[in-house]
Amino acid sequence: MAAIDSFNFYLPTRIVFGCGTVERIGTLSRSLGKRALIVTGRQSTKKSGLLERVMDLLRRSGITSVVFDDIVPNPLSTSIDEGARVLLENDCDFVIGLGGGSPIDSAKLIALVASDGGNCWDYTESGAARKPESAFPVVAVPTTHGTGTEADPFAVVTNPETKEKIGVGFDEIFPAISIVDPETMLTLSPEQTAATGMDAFYHAIESYLNSNHQPTSDLLALEAIGLINNYLPIAYEHPKDLEARTALAWASTAAGICETLSGCIANHSLEHPVSAYYNATHGAGLCATGPSLLEYIRPHVMERLGEVARVMGAPSREINIDELSRMAITLLRRLQKSVSLDITLSDLGVEPSMLPTLAEDAMRTMGGLVTVTPGNLQTIDLLKIYRMSI
Template identity: 45%
Template sequence: MKMKKFNYYQPTEIRFGTGRLEELGEVVARFGQNCLLVTVPEIPELSELFRRAKNILKDKGINVVHFDGVIPNPTVEVVAKGANLAKNNQVEVVVGLGGGSSMDTAKAIAVEVTHPGSCWDYIFSSESQPTEKTLPIIAVPTTSGTGSHVTQVAVVTNPQEKYKSALFNNHLYPRVSIVDPELVVTLPPHFTATTGFDVFAHAFESYINPHGSPYTDMTALEAIRIVARYLPQAVKVGSDIEARTWMA
């Protein structure tokens, strides 16, 4: 059978492994001294992670502005609040720390800060598209499954139009993604299971996609194998760093 033609493009620098969060300050300093940290609202379970991330940044001389207004299925209003905060503080780089919603919000903010109008004006179906003016984005995932830390996609919702869409542009690829399995050790079993199964869902739909390629088939099958082997253990024993590392 003749192999089909395909393209592959992945510009994100991936730093993977336990303890890699400590490199966040060094990474951000490459792109600027004023940073917007984008997260969900602070709760006791997340306070230590947020404090640690801020301290790592400050130790490298980074000025940190914390936007903790992320919600599930981020809206254009949430993005606008984050973008206004970034503009008022002359932010030069945006860090998305958390799950898919935090990273998608960070990407949309990086666009809205540097372009006229709303992020909604730059969804994939619009004539206007993000440009090289988009602020550098650093992604630090704390769950499995979303894939937002290595994609050019930011999903946003417009409540007024009752419509959910996405920005889809190569300028939204994170410059660097720090994948530290230690950050998911405290993820509760329910969220470990649901976000872990999300990995399986993405891999399965990729494998059965008629527009797939030998490369995507290879990675999809390996992802399915990893989920089948390590997700049950990660759910059962959250502190199992080997299972967490494979699922990260």
């Protein structure tokens, strides 16, 4: 067992997990105020009836609400600025992020910009790298099992002018309360199931391989990897399987905690320019480059990949660590194939001529995650990994 080093554990979010827990949104939110801004996407929570249900539950607890639904996948900094204006104009006390990662990340950023001022982009490394001092309280209600945003202080935003997609992280935007109800995830399509489930998988494995990994995230990462490996193919085939949805909902939240405690590595750096330029689905982008990254850094993480292989069902017979670490990558490719995500960058529309630009962008906008990747990767290494993935 590796020596345990010093670490930092801070997770101030009340996580309420379980089937039917969304019913408690009114009573849970009462302490946060009398008027909520609900941030949600343009379609799915309306179609499923969840938005109407949440508004009704709030009303019964004496909370009125205003809906802001100008949120697209890969949310735009300009929508955040507009949402902050709507919050202030309507005198809201707190923000509810209802839906997938995009509405919840947007809710966090709206809560921050409305409270602290300025424009959303000011808070990014590519903007003014402004540090906030406050934010309105946020309630997160995830309806996908992928981003882990319900258990982390991060939000991702895209600048529509420069095409930069950047993650920010501030303690002020940890959700005050997260309600994780697997029943709200039963309406996900097989494609959304696969993409969000693999996003959670990469949060877990990247945190596990991070140079800054720590004991709690190690436990949760292996738990999440094992659950996703077992249950994602089931939910992909049978979207209404509540046992599978519950396992994946917990895996996603567990992987979100891993992101908070240890954080992702270079696969998330590689993915961001791909979805920023090509509007690719985040989880699909991660699958295009993930196996190549693992192959590239395998000599530096063999022991840990060996543990990954074991929780993914590698045979228990004596097997050397070199073989076992290779097996982790084979099992990952098998998992991706089982949910139709054994894909290349070309499948996502990426042109070979763009790879140098993407590598430079990945390093410039998300270099922090590259630094914590074992193997001391430089921009040229990111380019080689892109080339292996096209």
